Amino acid sequence: MTMFLEQTDDYFGNDLEEKMAPTNEKELADRGFVVPHFNSFGLRFRDYDVESMRQEGVENFYRKNHTYQCYDFVKKMREEYGKMNKAEMDIWKCCELLDGVVDESDPDLDIPQIQHLLQTAEAIRKDYPNEDWLHLTGLIHDLGKVLLLPAFGELPQWAVVGDIFPVGCRFDESNVHYKYFKENPDYNNPAFNTKYGIYPEKCGLNNVMMSWGHDDYMYLVAKKNKTTLPSAALFIIRYHSFYALHKEGAYKHLMNDEDVENLKWVHIFNKYDLYSKSNVEIDVEKVKPYYVSLIKKYFPTEKLRW
Numbered sequence: 660m661t662m663f664l665e666q667t668d669d670y671f672g673n674d675l676e677e678k679m680a681p682t683n684e685k686e687l688a689d690r691g692f693v694v695p696h697f698n699s700f701g702l703r704f705r706d707y708d709v710e711s712m713r714q715e716g717v718e719n720f721y722r723k724n725h726t727y728q729c730y731d732f733v734k735k736m737r738e739e740y741g742k743m744n745k746a747e748m749d750i751w752k753c754c755e756l757l758d759g760v761v762d763e764s765d766p767d768l769d770i771p772q773i774q775h776l777l778q779t780a781e782a783i784r785k786d787y788p789n790e791d792w793l794h795l796t797g798l799i800h801d802l803g804k805v806l807l808l809p810a811f812g813e814l815p816q817w818a819v820v821g822d823i824f825p826v827g828c829r830f831d832e833s834n835v836h837y838k839y840f841k842e843n844p845d846y847n848n849p850a851f852n853t854k855y856g857i858y859p860e861k862c863g864l865n866n867v868m869m870s871w872g873h874d875d876y877m878y879l880v881a882k883k884n885k886t887t888l889p890s891a892a893l894f895i896i897r898y899h900s901f902y903a904l905h906k907e908g909a910y911k912h913l914m915n916d917e918d919v920e921n922l923k924w925v926h927i928f929n930k931y932d933l934y935s936k937s938n939v940e941i942d943v944e945k946v947k948p949y950y951v952s953l954i955k956k957y958f959p960t961e962k963l964r965w
């Protein structure tokens with residue numbers, strides 16, 4: 660059985676010491692963002708059970724996602740995509756490619772993903788004008804959804820989007836549509852179906868295998884292409900879909916002290932990621948020059964390896 664202990668670099672051999680976020684999180688909280696009560700369909704956000712035009716499709720998505728995302732699958736995908744040999748492309752081009760992508764796991768949004776990226780980034784920019792690293796984080800946090808496109812392997816939706824969860828230990832009941840984990844090959848595996856499974860207590864999320872998708876992929880792309888974004892940005896990108904942890908407080912026993920610090924940033928980020936979703940579209944060409952300048956600032960090369 661593989662144990663992920665005392666790891667000081669990631670699976671590329673990259674040094675894990677990343678720069679700290681430039682400002683104190685406490686000074687940054689509560690910028691007056693007004694949380695809307697309803698999404699653009701007039702329903703509560705993240706209500707996976709209420710009858711709606713998206714409910715059935717979303718539930719169907721999670722049935723597949725929970726059935727197929729097992730330890731062996733995740734391991735294979737990390738290895739395969741860790742090679743970064745799928746494409747060479749600049750970040751803005753990838754944003755544009757997402758113009759044609761709709762996320763089937765999302766009960767709150769059915770407009771193209773480039774709008775979600777810009778809505779998130781612009782909402783953050785309004786409340787945190789000086790934290791340009793957080794604007795860029797907003798822009799790129801969901802870019803990993805390019806995995807759905809032919810040039811990046813054309814993975815099915817269940818392998819790209821939706822909430823994420825650890826594999827290698829018991830699935831927590833707070834995961835949405837928990838019941839579908841019963842079909843997962845790991846569900847009855849005694850090595851995996853205990854509270855800690857294969858992980859030591861407080862081993863740190865970096866040592867935990869998360870279900871495969873746009874989060875881990877984009878984290879790998881950013882690291883591999885040597886971004887100078889602070890560690891909080893990389894943590895946000897990697898764990899923003901881990902709702903069982905950041906919303907429900909499950910799996911905390913796997914976090915180390917650094918994770919606890921970084922999680923505060925995910926809480927801030929999540930408000931903008933979730934509640935900026937609306938059908939009021941952003942003028943892409945108008946904001947493009949600003950974001951292109953941020954990409955230049957935080958990525959050493961124009962063309963990234965994907």
Ligand SMILES: O[C@H]1[C@H](O)[C@@H](O)[C@H](O)[C@@H](O)[C@H]1O
Pocket residue numbers: 762764765766801820821822823899900901902
């Ligand atoms: O449906 C959404 C969507 O796929 C988001 O990009 C992801 O971050 C969320 O966690 C998920 O629930």
Ligand SMILES: [Fe+2]
Pocket residue numbers: 800801873899900
């Ligand atoms: Fe996401």
Ligand SMILES: [Fe+2]
Pocket residue numbers: 775779800801932
């Ligand atoms: Fe998002």
